[in-house]
Amino acid sequence: MSVSIEISDVIKKYQDNTVIKGLSLSIKPGEFFTLLGPSGCGKTTLLRMIIGFNSIEGGTIAVDGNVINDIPVNKRNMGMVFQNYAIFPHLSVADNVAFGLKQRNIPKDEQKKLVEEILDVVKIGHLKDRMPTQLSGGQQQRVALARAIVIHPQVLLMDEPLSNLDAKLRVEMRNAIKSIQQKVGITTVYVTHDQEEALAVSDRIAVMNDGVIQQVGTPKHIYQRPYNRFVSHFIGLSNFFDAKLTKVNGMPAVDFGGYVEAMTNIDTTILGDEWENAPVMVAVRPEEFAVAKDGEGLEATVLSSVFLGISTHYFMRLADGKDVEVITPSDANAILPDGAKVKLRVLPQRINVFTADGSRTLIADDEDGEPA
């Protein structure tokens, strides 16, 4: 049975340096949960607190309601896949995978059966007698995965398991990991700083910065409805605008300094009654623009363009000198020439509006999002 993980107000200190300052998360049974964040934000630290390599200076971590703070690592029954795989170089593939079973005093023939089964699951059954040095990076990765899941851990932890692989193999392996995880159904905590990878594999993602969770949500929600400027900036590409709120027909609208776009999903309660004329920050992804020859919109000049097949990528300069990136679907229309003057409209249903300091969104929560 899959387990839940409840992390409550945990604190991690390295000497005087508090790396994680009271962080809470709850991970659902069987979920593929990803910690995503820039380098040094504390992902590894948190993961190692879950498995027990790092001490916990405050708060609790509970698995299925049982606090595990004081249980030693070798009694926690959690599987871990290391960034460098940590394959035992002196043991064959089969012996590597059997290592954890051996510690559990499982009978030899049973061990053999389990090892063979799991090697088939990760599709390296034919390599079982090889030594680790005779394996490719992707194969070593599979051994590491097999070794971690063969012990039927309650929780599977992975710390940037794909970062040592080349781009193509990374895509292949992340699909493999995802499908194996679904097959086995283990609650999984996955660490990466690669947003594309996180979006591709996760059921839910927690975006971290500086030891603090910025947002937790499904990949789709995190991408489309970032909770704050950091998330919007870290995931995907966004063009940021300083704008203000105005009233159009009594409803909130965004005023980009002359160009006004009426909105339907602004939650003004956050700003109080005085929301009219309040400064806001607007994040517009390149694909959230509509390009037109004339009409309403921001005046822009095409600086250059890149044709990418499915879409065309433009670099444009606005009248106020700001540069923006715009992506349009490649349709029958000709590519705009460099120097062309155009009008840019934003798509009001899709853009995100934050408080002026970018600290939180003003978009009404319509979906499965949970504020941090």
Added chain:
Amino acid sequence: MSLKKPSIWMAFTLVILCFFVLFVVYPLFLIMYQSVVDPVNHQLTLDYFTKFFGRKFYWSTLVNSFSVTICSTLLAALIGLPMAYLLRSYKIPASKYVNILIVISYLSPPFIGAYAWIQLLGRNGFITQLINQLPGIHFGGIYGFAGIVLVFSLQSFPLIYMYVSGALKNMDSSLNEAAESLGCGAFDRVRQIILPLVMPSLLAGSLLVFMRVFSDFGTPMLIGEGYKTFPVLIYTQFMGEVSTDDHFAASLCVIVVAITLFLFFLQRMMAKHYSYAMTALKPMQPVKAKGMEKIASYLFVYGVCFIAMLPQLTVIFTSFLETVGGAVYTGSFSLMNYENTLFAKDNSSIFNTYAFGLAAIVFVVVLGILISYLTVRKPSMLTSLLDTLTMFPYIIPGSVLGIALLSSFNSGLIVLSGTALIIIISLTIRRMPYTIRSSTAIIGQISPSVEEAAVSLGASEFTSFRKVMVPMMLPGVLAGAIMSWITLISELSSSIILYTQSTSTLTVAIYAEVIRSNFGNAAAYSTILTLTSILSLLLFFKLTKNEDISV
């Protein structure tokens, strides 16, 4: 390389090849020849071998040698292994100094340890006298098998320590963590992960210990008394005062080389079987020990370190004691031992040590850089032959090399016996394999494209070697040269055979003084040697900013 003009590399290769053929291959062949040829009628004969294996008096020395060597190697591993593990896994105060002390205890020649232990545990040793004051106990001193094993294990464990410690440093902590996450407890991790992973280094270190111990003759000579080992037999057959027999000694040399050769290949085979390339992203972090763990680990580490340093301390201490005739201590302090050695009229052995050591270092560095460059960057039949030849001395005990050189250049076309040159040559040859190995590693870290860039900019191949490669290699090579220097000035086994009155070195002088029971002078000479080593070692640490040593 163009065919028109014979390349400069070819010339270097040939010159160096000639050097090794003349000073390694020819002497060894001569020894082999002597071992199977009757000096009178020049007929092939196996008499020398049958003489050896026919008489217990002779072959028992081989048995003795194996016994002390195996025991000492095992003990050295039993001390060195936990020492390395404890120092890598626990935060032990002053561990840096412990590390340096261990290296120092290793760098002093074993026979000095032997003589120091005689001062402590010999018939009239300090500790022996204390023990014998206890009622009802009579302790006759530690001689023979026990004494030899004591000296050798204490002198050799540092080598195992250094090898294992190096391997542990290259072990990524994630391996340990992976085992732990799979349910493996602390003790089982040592047994199932750490031990197998350090095994190749342990074997390599053990082989070196084995060969050192097996071929050392100073220690059993001093502390062995009736317990005669094989190198002692070789020495007495070749140099002894009574009934020397060069041809018999030659056959003994052949036997010892056969044994070391066999061990060398055995270790090679085992190493191949168990070699894992490990590099640690994140090495093991020492943690604070608690409770019993703390007491036990501190006791072990400091205890071993103290016992290992005891001979050095004894020697330094006794060098300041006043003696009568060098042998009997009067109980007061004085500088008389230094007046008799350092400031004596004839202190040439001190000067010689430095002069020969420096000269050999220059040879070793120049040849080492050239040979490793040639074998790595200009591979050919000739350079690979050169590579093999230069590794020979690795398995040839010093005394065998000394005997071979002396037999070859005693008469005939080239007479070198009694010269400083022959000692310098033997020192150079003995140290060559180590220098080549480390220079090869250094070259391996320099991308060939650096040199190609120089050539593409118009430098000739030799200029790019001189102006680009040599300066890039030099820091590493010089660091290695300091270590070589320390080992060279403590060399005894070939110098003792090659020296004459005017070419005596410190180690030879110490040995001679000990044999004459002139312990006062021996202590002063030893102290000078030890201080030189320590200062050189400190220089090494300063230059490399590194606590890890490879010898």
